Amino acid sequence: MGSLFAQISAVVKMNLLSLPKRVGSSLTTLLAVAIVVTVLLAFMAMGQGFQKTMAGSGSEDVAIMLRGGSAAELNSGLGGDVYTNVSSSPGIAKDENGPIISGELYVVVDGVKKSSQTEANLPLRGIGPAGFSLRKNISLIDGRMFEEGKTEIIVGTSILSQFSGFELGSKMKFGATEWTVVGVFDAGGSVFGSELLTDVRTLQAQFNRGNSYQSIRVRLDGPEAIQKIRDFIESDPRLNLDVMTEQAYYSDQSRDMGRLVYMGWGLAIFMALGALAGALNTMYTSVEAKAVEIATLRAIGFKGISAFFGTLVESLVLAIIGGVLGTLIAFLLFDGISTSTMGGSFTQVVFDFNVSADAFKSGIILAVIIGLVGGFFPAWRASRMPLLKAFSS
Amino acid sequence: MSNELLFDLKNIEKRFVRGRESISIFDGLNITIKKGTFVSIMGPSGSGKTTLLNMLGGVDRPTSGEILFEGQAIQNLGEGELAKWRARHVGFIFQFYNLMPMLNAEKNVELPLLLKNLSKAQRNKSVETALKLVGLSDRARHLPKELSGGQQQRVAIARAIVSDPDLLLCDEPTGDLDRTTATEILETLQLLNKEFGKTIVMVTHDPVAASFANVSLHLDKGQFIEQQSSEAVA
Amino acid sequence: MNNFTLVRKNLTRNKLRLFLNCFAIFIAFLLFGALGAIKNAFDAGVELSADDRLVTVNKINFTQPLPLAYVNKIRTLEGVKDVTWANWFGGYYQEPKNQLMTFAVDPESYFEVYDDVVVDEQELENWKKDRQGILIGERIANARGWKVGDRIPVSSNIFSKHDGSSTWDFNISGIVRPENPQTDTSYTLIHYKYFMETQIWGGDWIGWIPLTTQNPELNEEVSRAVDKMFANSPAETETSTEAQFSKAFVEQMGDIGFIIMSVVMAAFFTILLIVGNSMWQSIKERTSEIAVLKTLGFTAEKVFAMVLAESFLLAALGGILGLGGAWLSIKAITPMTQSILPALVLGHQVFISGLMFIAILGFVTGIVPAWQAMKLNTIEALSRR
Ligand SMILES: Nc1ncnc2c1ncn2[C@@H]1O[C@H](COP(=O)(O)OP(=O)(O)OP(=O)(O)O)[C@@H](O)[C@H]1O
Numbered sequence A: 001m002g003s004l005f006a007q008i009s010a011v012v013k014m015n016l017l018s019l020p021k022r023v024g025s026s027l028t029t030l031l032a033v034a035i036v037v038t039v040l041l042a043f044m045a046m047g048q049g050f051q052k053t054m055a056g057s058g059s060e061d062v063a064i065m066l067r068g069g070s071a072a073e074l075n076s077g078l079g080g081d082v083y084t085n086v087s088s089s090p091g092i093a094k095d096e097n098g099p100i101i102s103g104e105l106y107v108v109v110d111g112v113k114k115s116s117q118t119e120a121n122l123p124l125r126g127i128g129p130a131g132f133s134l135r136k137n138i139s140l141i142d143g144r145m146f147e148e149g150k151t152e153i154i155v156g157t158s159i160l161s162q163f164s165g166f167e168l169g170s171k172m173k174f175g176a177t178e179w180t181v182v183g184v185f186d187a188g189g190s191v192f193g194s195e196l197l198t199d200v201r202t203l204q205a206q207f208n209r210g211n212s213y214q215s216i217r218v219r220l221d222g223p224e225a226i227q228k229i230r231d232f233i234e235s236d237p238r239l240n241l242d243v244m245t246e247q248a249y250y251s252d253q254s255r256d257m258g259r260l261v262y263m264g265w266g267l268a269i270f271m272a273l274g275a276l277a278g279a280l281n282t283m284y285t286s287v288e289a290k291a292v293e294i295a296t297l298r299a300i301g302f303k304g305i306s307a308f309f310g311t312l313v314e315s316l317v318l319a320i321i322g323g324v325l326g327t328l329i330a331f332l333l334f335d336g337i338s339t340s341t342m343g344g345s346f347t348q349v350v351f352d353f354n355v356s357a358d359a360f361k362s363g364i365i366l367a368v369i370i371g372l373v374g375g376f377f378p379a380w381r382a383s384r385m386p387l388l389k390a391f392s393s
Numbered sequence B: 001m002s003n004e005l006l007f008d009l010k011n012i013e014k015r016f017v018r019g020r021e022s023i024s025i026f027d028g029l030n031i032t033i034k035k036g037t038f039v040s041i042m043g044p045s046g047s048g049k050t051t052l053l054n055m056l057g058g059v060d061r062p063t064s065g066e067i068l069f070e071g072q073a074i075q076n077l078g079e080g081e082l083a084k085w086r087a088r089h090v091g092f093i094f095q096f097y098n099l100m101p102m103l104n105a106e107k108n109v110e111l112p113l114l115l116k117n118l119s120k121a122q123r124n125k126s127v128e129t130a131l132k133l134v135g136l137s138d139r140a141r142h143l144p145k146e147l148s149g150g151q152q153q154r155v156a157i158a159r160a161i162v163s164d165p166d167l168l169l170c171d172e173p174t175g176d177l178d179r180t181t182a183t184e185i186l187e188t189l190q191l192l193n194k195e196f197g198k199t200i201v202m203v204t205h206d207p208v209a210a211s212f213a214n215v216s217l218h219l220d221k222g223q224f225i226e227q228q229s230s231e232a233v234a
Numbered sequence C: 001m002n003n004f005t006l007v008r009k010n011l012t013r014n015k016l017r018l019f020l021n022c023f024a025i026f027i028a029f030l031l032f033g034a035l036g037a038i039k040n041a042f043d044a045g046v047e048l049s050a051d052d053r054l055v056t057v058n059k060i061n062f063t064q065p066l067p068l069a070y071v072n073k074i075r076t077l078e079g080v081k082d083v084t085w086a087n088w089f090g091g092y093y094q095e096p097k098n099q100l101m102t103f104a105v106d107p108e109s110y111f112e113v114y115d116d117v118v119v120d121e122q123e124l125e126n127w128k129k130d131r132q133g134i135l136i137g138e139r140i141a142n143a144r145g146w147k148v149g150d151r152i153p154v155s156s157n158i159f160s161k162h163d164g165s166s167t168w169d170f171n172i173s174g175i176v177r178p179e180n181p182q183t184d185t186s187y188t189l190i191h192y193k194y195f196m197e198t199q200i201w202g203g204d205w206i207g208w209i210p211l212t213t214q215n216p217e218l219n220e221e222v223s224r225a226v227d228k229m230f231a232n233s234p235a236e237t238e239t240s241t242e243a244q245f246s247k248a249f250v251e252q253m254g255d256i257g258f259i260i261m262s263v264v265m266a267a268f269f270t271i272l273l274i275v276g277n278s279m280w281q282s283i284k285e286r287t288s289e290i291a292v293l294k295t296l297g298f299t300a301e302k303v304f305a306m307v308l309a310e311s312f313l314l315a316a317l318g319g320i321l322g323l324g325g326a327w328l329s330i331k332a333i334t335p336m337t338q339s340i341l342p343a344l345v346l347g348h349q350v351f352i353s354g355l356m357f358i359a360i361l362g363f364v365t366g367i368v369p370a371w372q373a374m375k376l377n378t379i380e381a382l383s384r385r
């Protein structure tokens, strides 16, 4: 008898060649694994797509300030005096117009979701003169910028793709005043693209917000800047503000949706247990069907371990093909799908499903685990197949 | 042994068509079997013994010709009627026993009784009687895999007789057994024939087995070529 | 022994296979039950909404306020039965993550509109008398173990008091109990007046106006009349049925129903494959036995029925265990999901549709093997040894 390796590869080959003989049950395992992987990847694509949108939104050199303890813009409120006071803080970058700072405020308005034809919350955000350029990867792609003091809006491309009624030139009424969409901007897939922007003073006036803001954005002038601002706020008893980089703020906001990835894993693990039952069934049947062959090989001197590996590899091959199939299905079905959900600001965030390389890897790992466990126990039985089986018909 | 006919087979033809080929097994076979006879059928492999037995038992049909059972033609009965007919009149005994592996001896024997409207007590009584007759009362609770070949065959016989059919069809019932065990089985069959008046048709390759029968037929190329007793054949 | 014994013995002959199949089905129905309950919890607002109840909100968005004066104007409209109003308080208990859905409402009219919940008469009286009184929903009372007479601090993440703090102290006056157990009672109610007087941003502004119509058929007419009355004013309104309003709100999260149904279907399909294949396999292994049954006189129909019964039995075994498991797990997690998904219960609709799915699974997995068994050629099967 040849080397152990030769034995194993002979048995592996024999097993793989016999696969087509059990097309039904082999396909079952394969498809079951594929479906489980697809479900996992769907959730990962959703969670990671959302996180990608949030992560793409924050800039390292922009700080956002909220009322102390408010955690999200939704709950924050700042008087006009706070804005004035904070603008003299060190650490804020300056240009020819003085410190680069934008006091901001948003109101929630209704938009009609194209997919469901139901109304959904959208942020109509007022920004200061520096507000637009403070945002990363943002550019006007159609029409023009809103003018200060006029009820004019520019709209993000994400909104255009998911909500109806905001096309360039369209008019809408909020309260007693009419607003006009005068421009369209692209924000590179970030959360900014899910907003309607206008002049903050106009918004304050039209919605009776006096001189109040919810957040203040500033450009930082260096890596130490954020600490300088914090120290400045600390030293002024009138100021009670939380300061964080925009990046930190948005990654914090994406945490809830990140749970989707865990949920996907939870569901996938449950379903994987079901698929595992299928794999075990298939492999036990396969071992049973080959009992005579296996026992005969053992009888002529093959080692039990070759039968073990033969079965294990068979199971792994089925599971891995299933896993690859599942990732392909997920990719074709979900990658790039646009949808929206309620974000941390109580308004819609448009994002794209994103089947990442990382998700691919997870899918294959899950498949391999199903294949390994589903193959191990039947393989164990194969390796201990009583030799007598060879002589019974 | 009465003089009434149990079976009257008239001009039986049987052809198997596979693709364009057509194999003729019987081409105008005539045979009668009287009630209460123990018929053995011998013959070379492929001569059509099993096919004949299957037709007698109503699991197969002739291509043409008539099978009269107690004067009634059975070859044209519907599947459902045939099934009922089998349940009433026929007990099968196979070479490989064909017991249900998950049922114990007692339950295997009880199986045909499920097709009759009997109370549990009546069923138990019949099962007990049948098992006693084949001498296996003490093994009633054993699963087939816990029994020897001979014992399994005796369970199969008990199963065949439990519903008190007129006819037992046995296809090489001792083919898988050693001489001593085979003799026990054949003695049981003989007993069933003599004491209980069962008509038995048994296919066998074993001349010793055939000698237990009171009529021995030899089948070759679709015809009975040798008749050791004229009693069975009209 | 009877036919059922035979079916049972067939099912249990291969214990390992039975276990694996049962387990797979168990998992599928565990997911079915749990996800079904979650889906129902999302839909509960829509399904349990009273059909004669409307909600009037600011047309810009429901987070925008309306003038209090609107309430009396709406009362005068034809077809309107009762009107009340509510304000969002944005409450939490001790820490912002312990959300406590709190509405500032009008004690006199609130329960006229929300007549699907009840408060003990004495408790209601006490609440009306105590400006600092708070009514808590039964779900909250159970989840937090609060009792009538307790004094609790409730903070707002939106409003502040004159003294700068944003925490109010309330006395629990009573418990709001639902008539239908699925009706959401995971909220608390405080006095609108007390809230208005103590918080800093004054003005007679309210959040939204719930109202009932005299007859559900008048819904459309009334909502049109309301919106018309305030058209071209600074605060235009949008009036819809409670069901429409809840539905739009749930839709904001995304198409949760679709996602859940997709997962359930995927799981179900997987199990269908696995169990179907296994049933097919086990009938194939049993061909000679089935042939023997037929020679014994079992009719083809009987054999068909027995195989189908086996697959039904298998589906029922795993499925009912799965639904039971789902019921237990939902029961186990409700205390934790109280604040996110208050209406999470495994209702009998889920059970009934679960049983239906069990029947479907049993049928689909059994029909092909049963058919094969019925059509089985006895002669060939017996000679195939
Ligand atoms: N379903 C079938 N299709 C085609 N030919 C068949 C079929 N069944 C039987 N035959 C043929 O009919 C002939 C008789 O078969 P049968 O099984 O009756 O033989 P037998 O006498 O019982 O043989 P043995 O002693 O080997 O059991 C054989 O030549 C066989 O090949």
Ligand SMILES: [Mg+2]
Binding pocket: B049, B050, B051, B171
């Ligand atoms: Mg034969």
